[in-house]
Amino acid sequence: LAKFSKFAVRLFQTSDGVPPRIRLRGGFFGFLSGAGFSRPSPRCTTKAEEATIPHHHPHERTRSIMTTLRNLKIKTSTCKRILKELHSYEKEVEKEAAKTADMKEKGADPYDLKQQENVLAESRMMIPDCRKRLEASLADLKETLAEVKESNQQGAEIDEAASVISELEAFFQNSEA
Incomplete structure (x- = not known):
């Protein structure tokens, strides 16, 4: 039972211990944003970074x-x-x-x-x-x-x-x- 609960905690938390849902949404209704929870930065911000992304699917x-x-x-x-x-x-x-x-x-x-x-x-x-x-x-x-x-x-x-x-x-x- 103890192993299962540790597994469940790992399953629902990321490496820094923050549940993924909170990280993706920037906190519940945004009020947690001041407490260190924020939205992830965009995938790429410059043309150079954009060029390093692999090509899209052929049906894109x-x-x-x-x-x-x-x-x-x-x-x-x-x-x-x-x-x-x-x-x-x-x-x-x-x-x-x-x-x-x-x-x-x-x-x-x-x-x-x-x-x-x-x-x-x-x-x-x-x-x-x-x-x-x-x-x-x-x-x-x-x-x-x-x-x-x-x-x-x-x-x-x-x-x-x-x-x-x-x-x-x-x-x-x-x-x-």
């Missing part, structure tokens, strides 16, 4: 390509989702505006009318925020597509991203006019 480039195409696909679907969200907010504003106008015509209770106007104002506030997010995600998608094209990659994701970009640019031109 393939993984990088797949990662880039995956990022492109994710950013494309993000743009689609935000555009769909923007359209739903615009429909909601139209619906709430019609409801508010109907309430005004019928001479509804002033309190109910005020509540409906607040709902309409909240719906209208969401549109500019959604447009900003869409513009940011469009710029991000364009940047990622340029990176993918520079690396001469092929795939259906590239065509889909290009069509989404042209659709969004047409949407922004039509909404500005």
Whole structure:
């Protein structure tokens, strides 16, 4: 039993007696960092040190390509989702505006009318925020597509991203006019 406990202690501690989890995470929630526990330094800090690292796995480039195409696909679907969200907010504003106008015509209770106007104002506030997010995600998608094209990659994701970009640019031109 005594041998087992020594083995267990060795198993869960490094040569300096610090459990590996504490060393890797820099202490529990960082409060142990002042007590001598810190994160390990980066593997390499200079180009000379970087040159001494052995070459990567032969499929590393393939993984990088797949990662880039995956990022492109994710950013494309993000743009689609935000555009769909923007359209739903615009429909909601139209619906709430019609409801508010109907309430005004019928001479509804002033309190109910005020509540409906607040709902309409909240719906209208969401549109500019959604447009900003869409513009940011469009710029991000364009940047990622340029990176993918520079690396001469092929795939259906590239065509889909290009069509989404042209659709969004047409949407922004039509909404500005």
